[in-house]
Amino acid sequence: MIHRILALALLLMLPTALHAENYSIGTGGQSGIYYPLGGALAKVWSEHIDDVNVKAEVTAASVENTIKVVRGDMIAGIAMGNVVLDAYKGEGKFKSAMPVNTLFALYPNLVHAISLKKSGITSLNQLKGKRISLGAPASGTAVTSAALLESMGLDIKKDIDAVYLNYSETTNALANGQIDAGFIVGGQGVGAVTQVALTHDINLIPITDEQSAAFMAQYPAYSSYTIPENVYNKVAAVPTLSVWNVLVVSATMSDEMAFNLTKAAFENMAEVRKVVKVAEATTPENAFHLKGVPLHPGAQQYFDSMAKGASAK
Template sequence: MYNIVKKGLMILGLTIALPAFANNYTIGTGSQSGTYYPLGGTLAKIWSENIPDFNMRAEVTAASVENIIKVATQKQLVGIAMGNVALKAYTGEKPFPRKMPTQVLFALYPNVVQFIVPADSDIHTISDLKGKKISLGAPGSGTRVSAVNILNILGITENDVKAQSLNYTATTSALANGQIDAGVIVGSLGVGAITELSLTRKIRILSFTPQELKKISAANSSYQAFTAPANSYKNVPEFEVPAVWNVLVTNQKMDDKLAYEMTKVAFENIDKIRQAVGVTKFMTIDNMPKLKGVPLHPGALKYYQEHHQ
């Protein structure tokens, strides 16, 4: 009898515990050496600590494209993505096979397009990249989408370069070891992977000409000219590059109340977020709808409108 009762209690315990599993969520981030991962971890911690019956963890992914697909198929609750990639997903352009049922909770911070070369490289302009061995970013990443799009806008195709498909860490490692001529990282200014590389190797980041920047913005309005000050990385001179906003993407089917609560809690704890991830100084209520072309989720929009009466 004791064993029967014990088993019954165990079954009952499992039955009672089941609803908790429904409240375990993930946020899609990127490489551990980028900005997406620590930002995602910070958001996950703040939401888990301040929303009842809510538990979230950060998941390492190939970043933007993978995150959007997982959010669209409800394998992740939210994901961090570059605005240009989020726009392609919403409108159903390649690399997406169709329109993705995604919306934005809020904009995060601008991503900087950084073409990195050794300081003594004979590559000084974007056109000099032709024929060179270049890491264009991991498959399924926003870095790769941005790198290919920008080069295409400037008349350089993947066939014009010896393209490699490496993530942040592998890109900087290959540069340090002389295995590639250049590498692209599209991330926050001061991103860890480049910061660490600059401490052990002398590097440069290519500047785009005013004409190139104008051509890129005309072809895709999500890119804007950005000036990075000297010594943003150790001994790296000032550089002019395109930049695009990062956004937090969610499924259109997310519950309005949950979307509102997640937005509210994030901005009520913005000081903690900024303390952990400095580039989120750009993450403000005013900047929530910074990405044009993809609407805010109704729950997030309600919070935004409450502060813009």
């Protein structure tokens, strides 16, 4: 009898974390911003939502994350807004419309078209016939870079020698002379570009006003952006394109879960910003930056409650 009482007491003393549901958040490669951002969000959610334990999962980023969220393999995924919009509409890489919502927008991703200065490549028009990294397979970078080149009239299967490499693979191949140029679509100050700029003289290839206008006419999720001077070592200010990253979730997620994820994230965003500076752009005011994809009703409830609280003061 004593043994049974002791066993029962031990069971009652077990941490509630043992009963938590295990989830993952889809990120990207470890050399980008998605991975540390996802890790910071996972930590916040695990610590501040009862019975939830979340880990960051390394993935090929936007397309893979969106698909896995819909399949139920992930609780949420970080993805570029244009990819999520394609999924919602059943366009691009998605053969049919997918039941996706967003929790909130995160920060703007910037198109980095990179070459070494010694290559002499200073214009996108010079990429024809060259060996180009378009980004990791099933990534937002690959979707964007292909769409950009095609908007200029280039056939990525015929007019360039396309390879598909992640951030660090792209900059390593560039440094080693294995490719002529490469695309990285990431936050301002993305690590892979920062690192290669410290060891090699690089060009960030400008996207001209004409090229941007032609592209945005087809893809309205994008906008113009200028990367300031010296964000990267010895690189002048350069015009490019931007698109907001978002947290994508399944439309079948419960309102309660969506509310709790959104609430915990914003109430503890200071902790996330200690890990990734770009989270300074993750604010309630910026939450609605992706037009065309519905905010999850649970997330909307959180923002509505915040607005009511503010008006009551």
